[in-house]
Amino acid sequence: MSSRTTAASETPVLLEMRNISKTFGAHRALREVRIAVHAGEVHALMGENGAGKSTLTSILCGMLSADAGAEILVDGAVKPIRSPIDARRLGIAIIHQELALADNITVMENMTLGNESACLGFRSRARMRARCEPVLERLGLAWARDRKVGTLSVAEQQMVEIARALMADARVIVMDEPTTSLSLRETDRLFAIVRELRAEGRAVIYISHRMNEIYELADRVSVLRDGAFIGELDRADVTAEKLVAMMVGRDLSTFYTKEGSERVVRDDAPVVLSVDGVGDGGWLGPCSLEIRAGEILGLAGLVGAGRTELARLIYGADRPQTGTVTLSGKPLCLKGPVDAIDAGIAYLTEDRKGLGLLLDMSVHSNINLNVIADDATGATVLNASAGTKRSAQAIAAMNIRVRGPETIVGTLSGGNQQKVLLARLLQRKPRVILLDEPTRGVDVGAKSEIYKIINNLAAEGAAVLVISSELPELIGLSDRILVMREGRIAGEVGGGSGVAISQEAIIGIATGSDAITARA
């Protein structure tokens, strides 16, 4: 591994960005940032949300222009990038977190979009096929050529984006958190392709919040903080402590550690939530689980194992076809989220922007959304002072970094948005809290704050269910962990299960490769 690192640093610098500054109004998003990427290396770009990673990559691919004095060099020669077209000509491609594909047309049409083979204005399918086929075959996607992109999985769509970059013969490929919505297996496949791209002498700029991906892939890591370049580490020098310290500028010794010493789940604590045989009548379920007061129960599993679907059934967002949900001994009949909220169940969605926040509305309105009717005079007229008090309290208690309660939520960073959503759910003082990927797209500093909030909720006696694809996080938070596979609860680790909590045990159960131990 170290030999490879040396090889990469010996190859010539393919892309260099020097003295990159970017000012939005009075705000300096980037200050004299530099980055040098060699041919044949995977260069990780790390930093908290809002550190300037997106701004930097947007400048690189021509969607933003840097302030005067910036220099971008390709193969040692200064090249101006004024538009995405310039970037494409220079062989720079970007794969966004939110994929930019047209769902309604085929893979091939997407790959040739804007650069179709045509004869007198008529498309030449044969020529387009000839261009696409080699690339698709390399990526193992030949079967999907004429499929509509919308019918593919997220991972496959990502492959189409990569195919598009390869079609343009991109030499520098930027990947912005490519694994956020991928399962373990799909992630492995993506990594194999990234390694291939590296072996061909292309450079990959890889943005991720996940430490283990950095260990596995990166030859070099550059860290940004508050718009400034903090430093560059070689593969050999990378440690989690060093990276975290560089990213947040302070020591996070309590990161991931459970404050278990303060919070102990007593065996005689009452069962708050009891789910018995719940399923959707199809592939999901029957699933059963119990959470005691003050307990944090983890729910692990691969993407697609049915974790979110189970949480939605418990919350009543989808209607369970089998089984019962019992709250403190009382069976519930949940016809929708309305009933769940009234019963004291809160659900933090994994899709913050799509299903959670009102991005055009203020922090104040978002926090108060679930309680305005309770606070309102005669359940009709808004009680402005109660609302103001609530939002001010929540902003202080959760350390939400905003200019004021009237700030529009869409302008906040991921971590602050998540805190706003969490604050909204907690206004009703729920007894059961279902948290689906509570730290997705959240920066390191805010992550530890969210962990603290979750621990406090349990300490105050709430029953907490945490769904997370980040195993270290799940292990750090949970008292015990249920593992789902293919729509069912396949096993348990920790607690009274007799299996110690470990990543290996969880992955074993989740993938089904360890079925025997799980049953034991």
Next chain:
Amino acid sequence: MQSQTQSLPPPAVQQQRVSSFVRAVGMLPILIILAIAFQLMSGYLLTGDFASAWGAGRVLSVQNVAIVAQQASINIVLAAGMTFVIITGGIDLSVGSVLAAAAMVGVLTSLDPGFGAFGTVTLALGVGLLLGLANGTLISVFNLQPFIVTLGALTAVRGLARLLGNDQTVFNRDLPFAVIGNGTFMGIPWMVVIALAVVVASWLVLRFTVLGVRIYAVGGNPKAARMSGIRVWQIILFTYGISGLLAGLGGVMSASRLYAANGLQLGQSYELDAIAAVILGGTRFIGGVGSIWGTLIGALIIAVLTNGLVLLGVSDVWQYIIKGFVIIGAVILDKLRQ
């Protein structure tokens, strides 16, 4: 507070504040410029020189302002209902037809002295409300596209209005609620008083009630609203109900002005003026953002434009062309400023 302020990207926040302010009063300057321009032009046409044009202009005379306000009043009422609908991300194309049907019901029932003024008005409003709720039910309960549903209603309700009067104009010289169209309240025409009352009431609902917040929430992100325990279908149903009710009120106002109702012509293409007023007022067409005061300004722009062109003696054909371009131009200007 101070330390928190520094750790933020301030420009984005500022932009948001400015843009919401601009959206609220955005078109006011255009309204003022239009009024002044028409005043000068109409004066110039009369006197032939610029120096005395302002004083001679007729557009801003007390009498004409009252006429403009009265002409705008029905569109203001319809546009207020449309504002609710568009904030939730919907559209109501049926308001013109609903207005005609409600007017027919109002005039027809008034011919029977048994109903009285109050009874006939209630019946007309009730027809509007029912038709609106029918739209709302199809859209929110059966999950149909608002555009399609209300397009169907536009046609079907127009037919219904004609059917009600056997495709004839119905008159009543002793219309019991004629005071609405012709009387005044403390010197102000009732039509204007009603329009302003509707605007103020809409503002109170949108700004100060739970329902108001939920209307914006449903328009901003219906899925998130549902997950937050809002019964989205109720909110949608309400907005179409209100739109229908206000279209019914528009019908009462038209009928009382004319002492008559005609199923074929009354309210023809009123929905377009109402939508134009809402959009001119800065309400976002896909929902989630908008204000009733903006709608008021939008409706006044349309009224001033129509009135001004008439006073200048511009032909009917050119009025249409100019109006269309001014509406599009105003929206472009608004976009450029943001």
